[in-house]
Amino acid sequence: MFRTITVTDLAALENINSKNTLCRNVSIYGKCRNEQDGCPYSHGKSKFSDGGLLLVSSQSAKRRFNVDSPSFKPLTPATNGTMPPSRNATISAGAANAAVFTPKAAAPPILCIAWQTLDEFSMNSVDASGQTYNQGQLGDSSAFSSSASAYDPFTTQSTIPDASGNGQQAHIIPYAHDGPPLAGSAYYPGTATFAQPPQYHLYAPMGPHRENLLAYQRPAHDFFIPNDLRQELQRRNEATLQVFPNSTLPQVDDFHTLVPLDINNQRNTAPFGYQTWVYKAVDARDGNTYVLRRLEGYRLTDARAIDAAKGFLRVNNGNIVNLTHDSFTTRAFGDSSLIFVTDFHPCSKTLAEHHFGSFSRNSGGRHSTAPVPEQVLWSYIVQLACALRALHSRALAARVIIPSKVLLTGKNRIRLNGCGILDVTQYDAQRSISELQQDDLVQLGRLILCIAADNPNAHLNTQKAMDNIRIHHYSVNLYESIVWLLGAATALTSQQQQVLTSPAANQPSLLQQQSKTIDTFLASITTQVTTVFDSSLRSEDLLTSTLSRELENGRLVRLMAKLNLILERPEQSPAAVSNNSINSASTATSMYLGPMNSGTAAFKPANPATAHIHQHHQQAQVHHQQSQAWSETGERYYLKLFRDYVFHQVDVQGNPVVDLGHVILNLNKLDAGTEEKVMLMSRDEQNVMVVSYKELKRGVESAFSELMKAAGSGRR
Numbered sequence: 014m015f016r017t018i019t020v021t022d023l024a025a026l027e028n029i030n031s032k033n034t035l036c037r038n039v040s041i042y043g044k045c046r047n048e049q050d051g052c053p054y055s056h057g058k059s060k061f062s063d064g065g066l067l068l069v070s071s072q073s074a075k076r077r078f079n080v081d082s083p084s085f086k087p088l089t090p091a092t093n094g095t096m097p098p099s100r101n102a103t104i105s106a107g108a109a110n111a112a113v114f115t116p117k118a119a120a121p122p123i124l125c126i127a128w129q130t131l132d133e134f135s136m137n138s139v140d141a142s143g144q145t146y147n148q149g150q151l152g153d154s155s156a157f158s159s160s161a162s163a164y165d166p167f168t169t170q171s172t173i174p175d176a177s178g179n180g181q182q183a184h185i186i187p188y189a190h191d192g193p194p195l196a197g198s199a200y201y202p203g204t205a206t207f208a209q210p211p212q213y214h215l216y217a218p219m220g221p222h223r224e225n226l227l228a229y230q231r232p233a234h235d236f237f238i239p240n241d242l243r244q245e246l247q248r249r250n251e252a253t254l255q256v257f258p259n260s261t262l263p264q265v266d267d268f269h270t271l272v273p274l275d276i277n278n279q280r281n282t283a284p285f286g287y288q289t290w291v292y293k294a295v296d297a298r299d300g301n302t303y304v305l306r307r308l309e310g311y312r313l314t315d316a317r318a319i320d321a322a323k324g325f326l327r328v329n330n331g332n333i334v335n336l337t338h339d340s341f342t343t344r345a346f347g348d349s350s351l352i353f354v355t356d357f358h359p360c361s362k363t364l365a366e367h368h369f370g371s372f373s374r375n376s377g378g379r380h381s382t383a384p385v386p387e388q389v390l391w392s393y394i395v396q397l398a399c400a401l402r403a404l405h406s407r408a409l410a411a412r413v414i415i416p417s418k419v420l421l422t423g424k425n426r427i428r429l430n431g432c433g434i435l436d437v438t439q440y441d442a443q444r445s446i447s448e449l450q451q452d453d454l455v456q457l458g459r460l461i462l463c464i465a466a467d468n469p470n471a472h473l474n475t476q477k478a479m480d481n482i483r484i485h486h487y488s489v490n491l492y493e494s495i496v497w498l499l500g501a502a503t504a505l506t507s508q509q510q511q512v513l514t515s516p517a518a519n520q521p522s523l524l525q526q527q528s529k530t531i532d533t534f535l536a537s538i539t540t541q542v543t544t545v546f547d548s549s550l551r552s553e554d555l556l557t558s559t560l561s562r563e564l565e566n567g568r569l570v571r572l573m574a575k576l577n578l579i580l581e582r583p584e585q586s587p588a589a590v591s592n593n594s595i596n597s598a599s600t601a602t603s604m605y606l607g608p609m610n611s612g613t614a615a616f617k618p619a620n621p622a623t624a625h626i627h628q629h630h631q632q633a634q635v636h637h638q639q640s641q642a643w644s645e646t647g648e649r650y651y652l653k654l655f656r657d658y659v660f661h662q663v664d665v666q667g668n669p670v671v672d673l674g675h676v677i678l679n680l681n682k683l684d685a686g687t688e689e690k691v692m693l694m695s696r697d698e699q700n701v702m703v704v705s706y707k708e709l710k711r712g713v714e715s716a717f718s719e720l721m722k723a724a725g726s727g728r729r
């Protein structure tokens with residue numbers, strides 16, 4: 014069975030033959046003649062390269078074609094699908110002497126060739142240079158399949174036949190727009206003038222790499238942020254936006270939409286000497302979410318006290334919950350409350366909740382879980398030491414380093430909370446800063462001791478807790494560090510002293526160091542600091558790689574947004590903007606699917622401006638024109654078909670095909686504007702259009718720029 018194909022570029026068909034499985038059954042066959050002027054086809058590539066479009070019409074088109082037309086001769090039954098005549102044999106002497114055909118941009122030259130079913134496909138094929146191959150030469154499909162298997166949709170180079178028919182390495186610039194055509198480069202015009210843009214459409218695969226995948230194969234999850242991280246970020250997002258609909262909490266100064274974070278019923282006045290409440294709130298001035306810590310019943314007796322926390326405003330450290338605003342007093346809660354405003358870290362927990370979550374404060378009982386890994390303890394020590402260094406170097410002190418005032422904001426990521434509060438509430442207590450800083454070190458030692466001993470009250474019996482640490486097989490180094498921080502070396506047994514001062518212990522021993530500052534401590538744990546630093550760099554690498562994937566997804570989202578902005582938007586179609594745009598040689602798209610019984614030798618786009626211009630009201634006329642661009646004769650119709658091809662595919666049974674890989678692959682090719690062709694089918698399956706991604710890209714860009722012009726803005 015034969016169907017009629019109209020092609021403007023024979024090379025395109027060749028290309029499709031080799032790459033598109035849907036078109037494997039296409040062979041060039043029979044007499045080829047230019048429909049426009051009746052001239053036989055000449056194989057000069059440059060003459061037929063401007064369109065890059067293959068129009069295929071099935072039965073309906075076949076009916077419309079006039080078999081008596083001089084430009085088309087149906088094949089004889091004798092040759093039907095068995096031994097098609099060679100192309101040369103079908104060209105008459107008169108036709109061979111015909112003038113060389115020069116294509117016009119507005120109406121690309123069109124050839125008639127024959128379409129065969131797969132069964133009929135067999136013998137002859139014509140390459141881009143016009144050379145005829147028979148089956149033996151091509152070795153059935155092997156010539157195609159070898160190029161198909163080597164095909165990488167993301168590559169920018171490929172072997173293509175040159176003008177002489179020899180396979181040569183040629184540069185395909187998939188995303189280059191057509192520049193001025195150069196002699197001998199008609200297939201890929203603009204290559205000589207091409208300036209390499211950033212190849213932002215290419216994914217650079219990052220390790221670890223899968224061994225069983227081919228170079229161009231990517232698993233779907235490679236394109237997206239890992240599930241656990243996505244869930245975590247979404248949970249944080251939700252937590253930040255969460256509101257209580259019937260909340261009776263007041264607005265405090267500029268802070269509104271208060272949500273309590275303190276879900277613990279047991280109120281504890283120990284850390285600050287006041288009952289505290291913690292709220293999430295939105296600052297009306299900048300719209301950001303902050304945490305308000307309220308000290309209930311605080312009365313300001315000395316106005317200077319409130320300024321005592323100002324020094325903490327200047328501290329910006331990754332291991333501290335930073336104070337963001339001046340503290341202030343308020344009566345919004347019906348009492349006199351002191352408010353501290355800090356950064357909000359959604360979904361965070363305190364170390365007390367994390368490590369002693371099921372521990373009852375009043376039971377005094379021991380929480381039983383598996384011992385915390387030493388690496389985690391070192392991570393805590395290094396991070397808190399880092400926070401203390403930031404404070405101590407500014408002549409400040411943390412003053413409260415307890416499990417409930419250390420926030421866990423990510424995996425093993427901790428921040429010191431509640432800094433500066435005691436500076437206000439205990440303003441009058443005359444304690445020197447060095448004394449407070451020494452106390453910070455002791456508190457740090459107690460905190461680590463409690464977590465290592467797995468008991469929040471472990472510091473109340475240091476000796477027993479130290480024994481517990483030994484039972485948990487922590488290293489001598491950790492043991493020694495805790496002892497040094499606690500300043501409790503004298504309380505150790507002679508046996509413990511022996512362990513710490515043995516040659517196995519790190520030299521110089523911390524116990525032998527007299528000066529006790531955070532810098533001394535940090536200097537003595539450099540090995541652990543570098544280990545923690547290394548793991549933090551690795552997690553940063555991981556996040557950067559994840560971010561780079563999202564960057565690609567962001568690009569695809571923008572492309573999808575563009576497509577949806579322009580698709581089926583008649584009021585902004587080019588017909589409304591410029592009636593001549595369809596016929597214009599400079600129109601970005603020179604292809605369309607027109608009715609094949611138009612009565613003309615070549616397809617011509619319907620000029621929407623010509624018909625009925627005086628018969629209707631002007632507005633109705635405009636609407637008519639507008640819809641033309643999306644109609645089956647309109648220049649944007651193929652974009653619509655492409656949308657169907659990407660998103661609305663169905664299988665042979667008519668079931669929807671939901672293939673994310675297909676969507677991503679096609680959107681990437683569209684974004685890159687590759688020369689590869691795609692076969693688009695109308696919904697009634699009566700018409701098929703073959704168009705390159707490059708043309709599609711130009712269509713999208715042109716429609717989008719029209720839209721932007723109409724929107725009166727040059728921004729994208």
Ligand SMILES: Nc1ncnc2c1ncn2[C@@H]1O[C@H](COP(=O)(O)OP(=O)(O)OP(=O)(O)O)[C@@H](O)[C@H]1O
Nearest residue numbers: 274275277281291304334356357358361362363417
């Ligand atoms: N800056 C913050 N960002 C996010 N959540 C926070 C922040 N500060 C505290 N929270 C959360 O608020 C809750 C209460 O914090 P708070 O410091 O009062 O701990 P607590 O366990 O209630 O201590 P206390 O025994 O002193 O009352 C905790 O669950 C903590 O995770």
